[in-house]
Structures are given as structure tokens and as C-alpha cells.
Amino acid sequence: MKEERITITALSSISPLGCSPDEIWKNYLKSDHHLVEKDFGDDSALVAPLSDSSAEAVKSIRNSDQKYKTLDASVLYAMQASRLAVKQAGWEKEDCFGINIGSSRGATGLFEKYHEEFLREKQSSTLASPTTTLGNISSWIAHDLQSEGPELSHSITCSTALHALVNGVAWIKSGMSDKFLVGGSEASLTPFTIAQMKALKIYAENKNDSFPCKALDLNKKRNSMVLGEGAAVICMEIGGDNETLAYVEGVGYATEVLKHNISISDDAICFQKSMKMALKDTNPDEVDVIVMHAPGTIKGDSSEVKAIEKVFGDKIPALTTNKWKIGHTFGASGLLSLELGVLMMQNEHFINVPYLENKKSPEKIKKILINAVGFGGNAVSVLLSKP
Known part of the structure; x- marks a missing residue:
């Protein structure tokens, strides 16, 4: 079937x-x-x-x-x-x-x-x-x-x-x-x-x-x-009879053993697992953008980037986040990140982080990966594709 x-x-x-x-x-x-x-x-x-x-x-x-x-x-x-x-x-x-x-x-x-x-x-x-x-x-x-x-x-x-x-x-x-x-x-x-x-x-x-x-x-x-x-x-x-905003191509989730109440491992093992699960049979090269969790902390940001490097190698998608603009909205943050992803696909326009050096823009925005993680190392990744 x-x-x-x-x-x-x-x-x-x-x-x-x-x-x-x-x-x-x-x-x-x-x-x-x-x-x-x-x-x-x-x-x-x-x-x-x-x-x-x-x-x-x-x-x-x-x-x-x-x-x-x-x-x-x-x-x-x-x-x-x-x-x-x-x-x-x-x-x-x-x-x-x-x-x-x-x-x-x-x-x-x-x-x-x-x-x-x-x-x-x-x-x-x-x-x-x-x-x-x-x-x-x-x-x-x-x-x-x-x-x-x-x-x-x-x-x-x-x-x-x-x-x-x-x-x-x-x-x-x-x-x-x-x-x-x-x-x-x-x-x-x-x-x-x-x-x-x-x-x-x-x-x-x-x-x-x-x-x-x-x-x-x-x-x-x-x-x-x-x-x-x-x-x-x-x-x-x-399916749906209404206009499709995006397809949910894959979901991934993982929890890692913590050494501290709030931190995850240096290379965010939980994110590595959740992203791989969300990608499933999708070639990582097909992902155009990752909307990162990136809470603005030194450890949180760097560990997620390292996890992305582990999964995507030398072909890193364009990276962005919205927390510099709207802050960290805790339990709502993952879907507000997803909203940014859908809007970028609809408008075919990449929203970058203005103060970053060496910003990379995608050639197209067809597939987007959304990441979120919380205290306790509970990571989730969702892969979206454009209709």
C-alpha cells in the first residue's frame, strides 16, 4: 500500500x-x-x-x-x-x-x-x-x-x-x-x-x-x-483538499545521556540522531536550508553546528535562526522556526542573520530542516518540502 x-x-x-x-x-x-x-x-x-x-x-x-x-x-x-x-x-x-x-x-x-x-x-x-x-x-x-x-x-x-x-x-x-x-x-x-x-x-x-x-x-x-x-x-x-503549504517529509527525535542538567554533548549527539532520522532516505545534499534551534548560548549554538557538520560533511546547507529577532519562545519556538521555513519556501527568499560573516544563501529553497532541542537533551528535527 x-x-x-x-x-x-x-x-x-x-x-x-x-x-x-x-x-x-x-x-x-x-x-x-x-x-x-x-x-x-x-x-x-x-x-x-x-x-x-x-x-x-x-x-x-x-x-x-x-x-x-x-x-x-x-x-x-x-x-x-x-x-x-x-x-x-x-x-x-x-x-x-x-x-x-x-x-x-x-x-x-x-x-x-x-x-x-x-x-x-x-x-x-x-x-x-x-x-x-x-x-x-x-x-x-x-x-x-x-x-x-x-x-x-x-x-x-x-x-x-x-x-x-x-x-x-x-x-x-x-x-x-x-x-x-x-x-x-x-x-x-x-x-x-x-x-x-x-x-x-x-x-x-x-x-x-x-x-x-x-x-x-x-x-x-x-x-x-x-x-x-x-x-x-x-x-x-x-492529502487535503485545501492549498498545501508544505509536505512533512520526515521527522526525527532523540534523547542523549546528559552530563549536566541543562547541556548537551559538544557535538550534540541528540541532534545528529534526530537529523539522520528525519532525513531517512533523503540525500543530505537535497536539503537547502536548516532553521536552527540556536538559542544564543555559546555551548548551544556551537554544539548544533558541530552536529550539522557531522551529518552533512563539507556540504553544509544555508543556516539561519529567528532567535536574534524574536528571542527564545521556549515551547513555541520549534513551530515559530517552522513558520519561518514555510514562509521562506512560499516567498522563495532566504532570511539570513544580519551580523554573521561569510553568510551563505541557498540557490533554491525546496527542502528545509527544522531543529529544536530542550533541557534534557530532547531533540526533534522535521524535514519539510515545497509543494
């Missing part, structure tokens, strides 16, 4: 770049970043908050239902992106599509709010538990869309969104579901989260630099990660 291809028939996001494909692409074509300094209690930090248009869309969805006013921003971000994607795909609730949307941190804002309240009042609010469970995101989206298919939530740190994609592929290939809505959402620009990242000594400190997050710059002398926020989802199905 011939295996049918899995297609991406819709893609939607909200992020520092905006909430519509045109707005997002226009911002990608600009060589400036979306990082700003923001106060967090007694401290300040560089972050990449939602664009004004994205924030307005989230405000509208919060005000659309009294029940939504008590939900965490991470749920609302995913809800907004999901509404747009399902509408774009032309799905109806009777289609019985599955939902798998995860988050690295989940209801960060509400957790901090309710914990502060508990310390102050010595008791918890009634809604503290039901509104901060990780299953909130997919459950509320299923409610909002009135879908009747399976709904899953999970957290696999920064590779969460691409793991959701892998889950969706597995469900579709098993024949248990014809269609799946997958993605990731993160609203982690909170005092405690920022403090945690700074404690790891990986956060950007040079606020006066033209490009404070030096993602993919292998010559940087200090870590330069910056946090962003947002959500991104895609609609996947077999």
Missing part, C-alpha cells in the same frame, strides 16, 4: 512579529530585532513581547467570554492561533480532528500570581488548580473550537511544539485520526522565569548592542539568550 503524504494545510501564529502572514513576513524582511528592555520587579531584562497587533487579538479573545478572563495568557495565545489556523484550513467540528498543543512552562503568569497570593493570604484561590494544570491549553482549545477528537497536552521543554508535530504525525499514520492541530504556546515573560534564566548565566547582558542576542554567532564571548513569547499552530492532514 502506497503511503500518502502528510500535508500542512494551515499555519497561524502570534508573536513579536505580528499575527498575520503578511505582517510577519514584512517584519522578517527587515534587518532589525524585536527585543526591548522591560522591568521585572526590582530588575530589568531584554525580552521580546507580543506585537501590538498580537496583544490586541489576545485582549479581544479574553473579552469574548467571561470564562476566558480567568485563563492564563499561554492558553489565550494558543486559542487565538488555533482559531485562525482551523478557519484557514476550513475544518469544522464534525471533522473530528485531534489537538496536541503543549508548553514548556505552562501557566507561568497565573502560577506566580497564585503563589504570591498564597504567601500573603495563607490560602489558595478556588481557581488556582484548574487554571494552572498543563492540560489547560489543549482542553480549552477543544472547548473553544467545539472539536470532538482526541486532545493532548504535554511539556518537553523547548522542543515541545515539534514533539507535538511528531505526535500528530504518529496519530495520522496510525489511522486513528485523519487530521491533527498541533503546536506550542508560551507566555513566560514573568519575574520568576527571567530570574531563573539569569541564574543559569545564559541570559543576554549587553543591552546596548545593536543585536543583543547573538544567536548562531560562533565568535561571541558571552551567552546571549533572550526570552520571547508567542504561540504557533499548524493543521496537518493526509
Whole structure:
């Protein structure tokens, strides 16, 4: 029996770049970043908050239902992106599509709010538990869309969104579901989260630099990660009557034994395995672009590049990342990277990293590999091809 291809028939996001494909692409074509300094209690930090248009869309969805006013921003971000994607795909609730949307941190804002309240009042609010469970995101989206298919939530740190994609592929290939809505959402620009990242000594400190997050710059002398926020989802199905944005040619995943709580091996063995699995029978020479995870840390960036060199040898595809522009959006980052890949294929235009020397541009953009990895060495790679 011939295996049918899995297609991406819709893609939607909200992020520092905006909430519509045109707005997002226009911002990608600009060589400036979306990082700003923001106060967090007694401290300040560089972050990449939602664009004004994205924030307005989230405000509208919060005000659309009294029940939504008590939900965490991470749920609302995913809800907004999901509404747009399902509408774009032309799905109806009777289609019985599955939902798998995860988050690295989940209801960060509400957790901090309710914990502060508990310390102050010595008791918890009634809604503290039901509104901060990780299953909130997919459950509320299923409610909002009135879908009747399976709904899953999970957290696999920064590779969460691409793991959701892998889950969706597995469900579709098993024949248990014809269609799946997958993605990731993160609203982690909170005092405690920022403090945690700074404690790891990986956060950007040079606020006066033209490009404070030096993602993919292998010559940087200090870590330069910056946090962003947002959500991104895609609609996947077999074949599909709608316009195909991209084909999912292959998926790969791997976890490596760690020597430290947060770091991976010097040559990212997990990425080597995940990329090889995603490529499967595809000749590495056919890959035109790799959208890297590249968080802006010295170790994270260099280990991924070394893994790419191991897999691709002396024929390295064009490399890029979006974290210098929108920061690291944790659980949403993998699908925001995928969005960049799809947009580059659609527009036949490569988005490079402006401060890099010896930039390589691809001759064509037909096949793109997307990478993501999180704390714990959980790597995922997804190979996309142009319709």
C-alpha cells in the first residue's frame, strides 16, 4: 500500500512579529530585532513581547467570554492561533480532528500570581488548580473550537511544539485520526522565569548592542539568550483538499545521556540522531536550508553546528535562526522556526542573520530542516518540502 503524504494545510501564529502572514513576513524582511528592555520587579531584562497587533487579538479573545478572563495568557495565545489556523484550513467540528498543543512552562503568569497570593493570604484561590494544570491549553482549545477528537497536552521543554508535530504525525499514520492541530504556546515573560534564566548565566547582558542576542554567532564571548513569547499552530492532514503549504517529509527525535542538567554533548549527539532520522532516505545534499534551534548560548549554538557538520560533511546547507529577532519562545519556538521555513519556501527568499560573516544563501529553497532541542537533551528535527 502506497503511503500518502502528510500535508500542512494551515499555519497561524502570534508573536513579536505580528499575527498575520503578511505582517510577519514584512517584519522578517527587515534587518532589525524585536527585543526591548522591560522591568521585572526590582530588575530589568531584554525580552521580546507580543506585537501590538498580537496583544490586541489576545485582549479581544479574553473579552469574548467571561470564562476566558480567568485563563492564563499561554492558553489565550494558543486559542487565538488555533482559531485562525482551523478557519484557514476550513475544518469544522464534525471533522473530528485531534489537538496536541503543549508548553514548556505552562501557566507561568497565573502560577506566580497564585503563589504570591498564597504567601500573603495563607490560602489558595478556588481557581488556582484548574487554571494552572498543563492540560489547560489543549482542553480549552477543544472547548473553544467545539472539536470532538482526541486532545493532548504535554511539556518537553523547548522542543515541545515539534514533539507535538511528531505526535500528530504518529496519530495520522496510525489511522486513528485523519487530521491533527498541533503546536506550542508560551507566555513566560514573568519575574520568576527571567530570574531563573539569569541564574543559569545564559541570559543576554549587553543591552546596548545593536543585536543583543547573538544567536548562531560562533565568535561571541558571552551567552546571549533572550526570552520571547508567542504561540504557533499548524493543521496537518493526509492529502487535503485545501492549498498545501508544505509536505512533512520526515521527522526525527532523540534523547542523549546528559552530563549536566541543562547541556548537551559538544557535538550534540541528540541532534545528529534526530537529523539522520528525519532525513531517512533523503540525500543530505537535497536539503537547502536548516532553521536552527540556536538559542544564543555559546555551548548551544556551537554544539548544533558541530552536529550539522557531522551529518552533512563539507556540504553544509544555508543556516539561519529567528532567535536574534524574536528571542527564545521556549515551547513555541520549534513551530515559530517552522513558520519561518514555510514562509521562506512560499516567498522563495532566504532570511539570513544580519551580523554573521561569510553568510551563505541557498540557490533554491525546496527542502528545509527544522531543529529544536530542550533541557534534557530532547531533540526533534522535521524535514519539510515545497509543494
